[in-house]
Amino acid sequence: MAELDTDRFLTVQEVADVLRVSRWSVGRYIGAGALEAIKGDGPNGSIRIPLRSLHAYIEAHTITSAEGGRSESPHAGGSADPARCPDAHRG
Numbered sequence: 750m751a752e753l754d755t756d757r758f759l760t761v762q763e764v765a766d767v768l769r770v771s772r773w774s775v776g777r778y779i780g781a782g783a784l785e786a787i788k789g790d791g792p793n794g795s796i797r798i799p800l801r802s803l804h805a806y807i808e809a810h811t812i813t814s815a816e817g818g819r820s821e822s823p824h825a826g827g828s829a830d831p832a833r834c835p836d837a838h839r840g
Contacts, residue, residue, distance in 0.1 A: 756800060784803065
């Protein structure tokens with residue numbers, strides 16, 4: 750039981766707040782196995798998510814710009830070609 754002493758448990762709402770998603774989305778992540786959770790006894794038992802599970806979820810779902818994040822471009826249209834960017838200053 751020493752592991753329980755070192756782990757903190759979060760509510761579904763706390764995890765939703767951290768991830769900035771709905772409580773329903775957190776439930777889907779749990780159902781899909783992306784987040785670990787424990788459930789209290791009974792049909793309405795409270796659900797708690799280990800903090801280590803949230804950390805693992807964030808680590809597994811963090812992407813870099815090379816992996817599909819937004820690329821930075823000097824023009825709103827994403828084109829570096831001034832002829833295709835009507836706002837470009839010509840000089």
